[in-house]
Amino acid sequence: MKLAHIADLHLGKRLDNFSLYEDQQHILTQIIDIALKEYCDGILIAGDVYDKSMPSAEAVRLFNDFLTKLSKTDLSVYIISGNHDSPERVDYASEMLKKADIHICAEYNGKPDIVTVSDGYGELDICLMPFVKPSTVRAYHPDAEIESYTDMMRTVIKESGIDLDRRCVMVCHQFITGSSTCDSEYAAVGTLDNIDASVFEGFDYVALGHLHSPQNVGKNARYSGTPLKYSVSEIAHKKSVTIVELKGKGEVEISTVPLTPLRDMIPLKGRYDALMSQEFYKDLDLDAFYSITLTDEDEIPYVLNKLRTVYKNIVSLNYDNIRTRTETVITGEVSTETKSPLELFSSLFTQQMGREMDEAQSEYVRNLIEEIWGNEE
Known part of the structure; x- marks a missing residue:
């Protein structure tokens, strides 16, 4: 069984004041192409389909077009909701979509959804667990001792009925202890929302969503990261699709296929006159997004407007000079x-x-x- 793992699409998100509609449209098409070229059997989408709980019409249109294209392939699709999503909106028409082999679990109703599929190695259980908080799980399991997010996930897995001796995959959207975050992500005060990775022992693979930086967690879990750079703090990220190949129980191979954005985010640093020199920018992609750091000692009046005559998509501008390096109170x-x-x-x-x-x-x-x-x- 070969599965493509993606997460945190954040459809409808804007970068500063710039629309990402065409950028997201481009990357979603690329994701489908990659899954097909890699001969995947399905796609796991680990939450945060939308950027807001009340998604824009454009965001809904993007997701609709994405699912429509997927429905015309042989790919099975498995989707959960994330903390940015409205479960009711993600879950819309989910029963009808099952007929197109698109499986959505957006609301927790006492246990995750389990979809069982088969390949040459036998049956594989795919456990779909949407973003959830301890209070929600307590309401369904009042006798369980749930004092933390780790307790919560242990209860969820215990009550799910899943057999960990079988081949099994979990798709969930949570923060796992030891993961690294960036500025575009929310972290609870005191890391109260941390889940210990040990609770996932027994799963062949855990497809995680929530964190924007692609990274492995423990032996069997991975954040695929966002498909696009959604903040300056992600500027060094290498965005990709994670490919998971599952053979016999415990036999898992993980690889990545890089994603190429329509417009990349590029850092520039230097003096104003140097950056505005045609010799400097003649070979640059001026349609890209730019994060610019000026090293001039004196602030330049109306500098953003001046810079945008060349670099029209500036998402961040700051100074690095004696004044900014000297923190004076x-x-x-x-x-x-x-x-x-x-x-x-x-x-x-x-x-x-x-x-x-x-x-x-x-x-x-x-x-x-x-x-x-x-x-x-």
């Missing part, structure tokens, strides 16, 4: 009675910028003070 009392306005301003400038004003700046401030207060220092 102004404390204590300052005697304003014994210092002139120019001296006070000069002192503030030095604390904030990490250097003294040059002659031109001093002259400008001096003239401004004279205009406001008259000739006094």
Whole structure:
């Protein structure tokens, strides 16, 4: 059995104020192509289909088109909801979709859905477990001792009826202890939502969603990561589709196939004049998304608008200079009675910028003070 594992599609998400409709449309088509070229039997989608619980019309259209294309292939599809999803919206028409071999488990009703399929090695149980919180599981299993997310998952697995001696896969959307996060992900205060990886012992493979960085967790679990870079903190990620090949019990091979975005996210760093030089940007893809760090010591007026005359899709802009590297907290009392306005301003400038004003700046401030207060220092 060969399965493609993806997660965290976040359909409808915007990058800064830029629409990702065409980017997501492009990557979804690519995912189907990869699954077919790899001769997969099915696709596991481990939650966060949408970016918001109330998805936009465009996001729903994207997902509809994706499922329609999948229904015209021989691929089986297994979908769960994530913490960003509205279970009711993801679950829409799920009974009818089963006829197209599209299996959706978006709501927890006391136990996960288990779909059993067969191949040359025998039967394989695919356990679909949507995102859930301990309070929900307690409501269905009031006699269980559930003090943590780990207790919750142990109860879910125990009450599922799944036989861990058989070949089995779990699809779930949770945070597993030891995983690494990035800025685009939510982590509960005090890591209260952590689940110990040991609870998944016995499963041949655990297809995880929730974290955007592709990574293995323990021996048998993996986050596939997002198919696109959804924040600057993901700029170094190598996005891919995870391919899982399951043979006999405990015999699992995992590989990845890289995804190529319609528009990549590219970091640039340097002085303003250098970045705006045609010689510098002539070979760059100017339709890409850019995260720009300027190293100029002085801030440039209207710099974002100026940069966008060349780099139109800027999603992040900041400075790296003496001022930004010098974290100064102004404390204590300052005697304003014994210092002139120019001296006070000069002192503030030095604390904030990490250097003294040059002659031109001093002259400008001096003239401004004279205009406001008259000739006094």
